[in-house]
Amino acid sequence: MSEKKIAVLGCGLWGRNVVRNFYNLNALGMVCDLDEENLAKVKEQYPGIPTTRDYNDILNNDQIMGVVVVTPSHTHFKFVKAMLEGGKHVYVEKPISTVAQEARDLADLAESKGLVLMVGHLLLYHPAVNRLKMLVEEGELGEIVYAQSDRLNINYFKNDRSVMWDLAPHDVSMISYVLGKNPKRVISAVGCSSDKNDIMDITHITLEMEGGAVAQISDSWITPKKHVQLLVRGTKRTAIMDDTVAEHKLTIYDNFNAGNTQLVQSDYLEIEPLKLECQHFVSCCETGKKARSDGENGFIVVSALEEAEKIMLGERAKNLDNVDFALSRSKKG
Numbered sequence: 001m002s003e004k005k006i007a008v009l010g011c012g013l014w015g016r017n018v019v020r021n022f023y024n025l026n027a028l029g030m031v032c033d034l035d036e037e038n039l040a041k042v043k044e045q046y047p048g049i050p051t052t053r054d055y056n057d058i059l060n061n062d063q064i065m066g067v068v069v070v071t072p073s074h075t076h077f078k079f080v081k082a083m084l085e086g087g088k089h090v091y092v093e094k095p096i097s098t099v100a101q102e103a104r105d106l107a108d109l110a111e112s113k114g115l116v117l118m119v120g121h122l123l124l125y126h127p128a129v130n131r132l133k134m135l136v137e138e139g140e141l142g143e144i145v146y147a148q149s150d151r152l153n154i155n156y157f158k159n160d161r162s163v164m165w166d167l168a169p170h171d172v173s174m175i176s177y178v179l180g181k182n183p184k185r186v187i188s189a190v191g192c193s194s195d196k197n198d199i200m201d202i203t204h205i206t207l208e209m210e211g212g213a214v215a216q217i218s219d220s221w222i223t224p225k226k227h228v229q230l231l232v233r234g235t236k237r238t239a240i241m242d243d244t245v246a247e248h249k250l251t252i253y254d255n256f257n258a259g260n261t262q263l264v265q266s267d268y269l270e271i272e273p274l275k276l277e278c279q280h281f282v283s284c285c286e287t288g289k290k291a292r293s294d295g296e297n298g299f300i301v302v303s304a305l306e307e308a309e310k311i312m313l314g315e316r317a318k319n320l321d322n323v324d325f326a327l328s329r330s331k332k333g
Contacts (some may be wrong), residue, residue: 006282009079010070011038012095012169020067021278023049029064032057055079057168059086066116068286069093073165077102080117084109089116091291092282095168096298098161103302107295114223118219118291119196119298121173128241128249132232133178140252147175147215148231152223161199164191164305164312167219169238172207172301173293178232181210182300189308194222194241198316205308239264257293273302 006022007030008015014035022028022124023046030050031042039051050057057292058064059082066089077097083090096119097103110117123129136144149171160166174220176182185208191200201221209215228243238253254260284291 004063004065004285005114006066006068006285007032007061007064008070009033009055009058009083010066010093011042012070014043015070016267017274018070018278019046021275021283022068024275025278025282027278027282030058030061038146051155055082059083059088060330062186065089066091066281067279073098073160075186078105081231082105084113084115084117089118089281089285091118091277092298093120093121094122094173094298095119095165095302096295097302098165098306100299100303100306103295103299107299110295114119114288116281116288116291117298118281118284118297119169119173119293119295120274120277121169121177121297122277123170123174124293125244125280126273127270127276128172128228128243129174129178131293132239132241132250132257135239135252135264136178136181136234140237141232142214142236142241143324144232144234145178145198145221146213146231147209148178149175149215150218150227150229152218152220152225152227154224154226155221158195158199158201158221162203162309163219164200164203164205164222164309166221168203168205168217168305169222169309170303171217171219171299172304175207175215176297178230179185179211179213179215180215181208183207183215183304186304186307186311187214187282189311191312198313200312203308203312205304207304208264217257246294 008019009032010035011019011031015217032052032055032147033039034053067083069092076092080090082090151167187206187208189205191203193200203219205217206217226244230241232239241250248263252262
């Protein structure tokens, strides 16, 4: 690749995965984090890579062409805006923001400056998801009438605004991508907290998609046995993608013949989705092409989730703006 490199802002647990991938792509130029312990781990594993606690060091470095923002979601707007205004391409972890207007402003800013703005909707780079998208586009399932995404796992830290903001960006972006349709409206949204506060750790959202298909999304931070599955039902066949299994992730079922089940062979390369996502960002920075998960994509996802949260919490949604999650992902990932 060219001499110019990528900086990573935030190196908690997930941030270190991002650091690893850009390092392996020979594209890592700098790592920034407020936490000295996090930086010490980077220095130990990747000697020779500059580290800093001041993000202005990224802004002032002409050799940095792009920045990956892997910080708590409530800080995304501040950091992404600063990097774009400083002339840097940006790849920000999902969600791009928890406020739709902020997402809109960032997308418009990137557009006006001719910069790449990419959101970490990781599943848009998943080989099995892309295979499923191809099946839908080829009409193998018939007309799509329903999609259901379940993303259930355990999270002992519960370190975000809610499980919806932590996990549902994956589900909304993935369903929209596979169907080739955006959410039209939120039909219903419910959430609850097992800790009896406003930080919801179980949420259920029902969306009407463009074209009339219904999508249901369930997310959980309190499910001890991991369950990550996408079901897409058409008028002819139903596909299920199970992302908890090592192979044969995609299965097709005939809607009218119980015995007619087809495992979709892995005729796609099983490459780590994050590696593909990082490669895509480098390519976009070098060519100036629009990212698959661009700022507009981020705005559409945040708009749907913002509407869902208002339905879930009503006036109480305003209370979350005062919650400080500063110790969330910077330390815990």
